[in-house]
Amino acid sequence: MANLPQSQNENRKQTLILAAYKAITEKGFEGLRVRDVASTVGINPATLYYYFPAKEDLIDSVSAFVFDRLAVNADELPGTPKEQLHTHLTRLYRQMRDEPELFTVLTEIRLRTVRSFSLQVFVEFETAWHTKLVKLLQTGIRQGYWPNYLEPEIIATTIITLMYGAGLQASTHPRRIEESIAQLERWLTSR
Amino acid sequence: MANLPQSQNENRKQTLILAAYKAITEKGFEGLRVRDVASTVGINPATLYYYFPAKEDLIDSVSAFVFDRLAVNADELPGTPKEQLHTHLTRLYRQMRDEPELFTVLTEIRLRTVRSFSLQVFVEFETAWHTKLVKLLQTGIRQGYWPNYLEPEIIATTIITLMYGAGLQASTHPRRIEESIAQLERWLTSR
Amino acid sequence: MANLPQSQNENRKQTLILAAYKAITEKGFEGLRVRDVASTVGINPATLYYYFPAKEDLIDSVSAFVFDRLAVNADELPGTPKEQLHTHLTRLYRQMRDEPELFTVLTEIRLRTVRSFSLQVFVEFETAWHTKLVKLLQTGIRQGYWPNYLEPEIIATTIITLMYGAGLQASTHPRRIEESIAQLERWLTSR
Amino acid sequence: MANLPQSQNENRKQTLILAAYKAITEKGFEGLRVRDVASTVGINPATLYYYFPAKEDLIDSVSAFVFDRLAVNADELPGTPKEQLHTHLTRLYRQMRDEPELFTVLTEIRLRTVRSFSLQVFVEFETAWHTKLVKLLQTGIRQGYWPNYLEPEIIATTIITLMYGAGLQASTHPRRIEESIAQLERWLTSR
DNA sequence: GATGAATGAGCGTTCATTCAT
DNA sequence: TATGAATGAACGCTCATTCAT
Secondary structure (H helix, E strand, O other), X not given: OOOHHHHHXXXXXXXXXXXXXXXXXXXXXXXXXXXXXXXXXXXXXXXXXXXXXXXXXXXXXXXXXXXXXXXOOHHHOOOOHHHXXXXXXXXXXXXXHHOOHHHHHHHXXXXXXXXXXXHHHHHHHHHHHHHHHHHHHHXXXXXXXXXXXXXXXXXXXXXXXXXXXXXXXXXXXXXXXHHHHHHHHHHHHXX | OXXXXXXXXXXXXXXXXXXXXXXXXHHOHHHOOHHHHHHHHOOOHHHHHHHOOOHHHHHHHHHHHHHHHOOOOHHHOOOOHHHHHHHHHHHHHHHHHHOHHXXXXXXXXXXXXXXXXXXXXXXXXXXXXXHHHHHHHHHHHHOXXXXXXXXXXXXXXXXXXXXXXXXXXXXXXXXXXHHHHHHHHHHHHOO | OOOHHHHHHHHHHHHHHHHHHXXXXXXXXXXXXXXXXXXXXXXXXXXXXXXXXXXXXXXXXXXXXXXXXXXXXXXXXXXXXXXXXXXXXHHHHHHXXXXXXXXXXXXXXXXXXXXXXXXXXXXXXXXXXXXXXXXXXXXXXXXXXXXXXXXXXXXHHHHHHHHHHHXXXXXXXXXXXXXXXXXXXXXXXXX | OOOHHHHHHHHHHHXXXXXXXXXXXXXXXXXXXXXXXXXXXOOOHHHHHHHOOOHHHHHHHHHXXXXXXXXXXXXXXXXXXXXXXXXXXXXXXXXXXXXXXXXHHHHHHHHHHHOOOOHHHHHHHHHHHHHHHHHHHHHHHHOOOOOXXXXXXXXXXXXXXXXXXXXXXXXXXXHHHHHHHHHHHXXXXXX
């Protein structure tokens, strides 16, 4: 009861983040306009500034939203390491298929970090993902699920790289993604 | 004699394209300004419009420039198919290492096509690349360089996908790219 | 008991007036923002509107505050007319030295009246000051403190004019003020 | 013939400066709007930015315009020092009477410098004025036009101070100014 | 070929103010 | 009394583009 206003506030913030996310989806950062985001939500542009002191803060929140949505928590999954990895890749694949825009926006953000906007947040995201994959692979190798000549660090890197590439093609070639991920898994388990 | 002005014209156009390319490199399409491109070259913005009727035309030329620079003509290389693929991947890797911006801009363009700006040019580029890889792999398999259960279409797709991902990380994690590509080759030739 | 809220109300009003005064001191009317005044006092801008129905009302109160602070009640001083005038000028000088901003704000208000915002309040202030000076001078001349060819009206005007000029230079050239006022007194009493 | 465009350009710049000057006259810096200045001149606001890269640059030009207009070149006048000073003061008085806004804007600028915008330009203006007055007075005293116990530095300061004060009252009490200046001259030449 | 001058449309942001709670 | 949330209007400024010269 008492925190309803609070949650209403949070609600509107979320609505704005979603609207901005969708706008980026459609026009990229290149075409992102504060006015458009506001009018999509049905509020005055000035009101948006009540929630986000600057456009860049809204963008930061969109970034956080994207990172949160991405299913990269590979180690908290059930089953054997092998099953865990499979689930992880499958989840990512499904996400790419069902909401390819998420990966489009992820790439948009990625490119922005290269031009050093707020690199830190992206570095953290990638490091976390990489670390989780490495641990999963180490455990799997130790338990005999994968050949022990595999180098977890390199495999993790390769998986992430392939996923980035897949995400970039998600909107236009959903089929390709599936095939590439399947091929990756085949290689991992071969022999 | 008669075509000197013509070539001078071409020269200036190239200079403008390069300037625009560099601008995209530094600020992305998000920060690309006609005025900046013109002043970098040392001309009046109005003059730029003599060479390119609209900003979008300049961008199209930049796209063409990027596609041209990319070393994706895999089939015109010397050696056996295996050597050809190796050379192809190595060339791409070296390009990523030496001028990672090229891949940054490629991705910028790629994202724009998703939002349907001039999709066609990108489809052609990708199709050509894919086709060349498929042919190379088919020949290699036929000649026994790779196991015959490999499916050329899927492997080609996987290679391209990985390369996109690598390109995205070129500016920030050059090491990762090397490892990923090496891993890919190991998989291809294993057994 | 009953008027405690009343005085609390007055208290907060005074706090707001002081904050606005200080803001004008630092940024002029040009940079006076309701939001800033409110946040300096630690309240919500909306709350300020409970105390002052409009920004202009707050400004009016600041004007009144400035007029009140100015030591221009020349006739209520002890001593002979000559001593009274000396005390009057000395007080003004000290005020210029100790809180030059007061005169800066006075001038800001003065300029606003020229553009006819609330001219009346300023006319009253100036008339009162002028009248007091005239009376003081008349008494002094009648009592033989100053030569009788002095014209009180004109001298009063000259004093006020000089004081305005001094006030304008108070923040940047405090020394000049002292010298000018001393010179004025010397002239007044010469022969 | 060749420099006509150049002078046209300068012409428009001057027109804009004048329009801005008039706007400040009417609304002060507080109410100075780029849009208003542009529309007064009948151009698009964007065009104004072709001539002045920022609002503050336009303001700087207005300041220079005001300083130029002010008749403070006291030493280049004909006649004896006494006549020169008289002419100087008379000119200023007439300017105050005929275009009091000039002094209103001068004061506006003066207040802005107190809040340290571009203090230097004002310091230079004042120093030049002061120096000229001092030289004029020194010469006059040496030549016996004024009693030799007068201290040129202090008198110069007093004159300037009085003139600032007069300028502040120019729009509302033109009569007062005349009287104050006359009084000043009487004092200077008494005995 | 090249430019100075111009512009309509629009940008991110801020303003004083309001009002339900 | 006090505030969170909202807004219309405007602000300084920038954009891609045009066009007479």
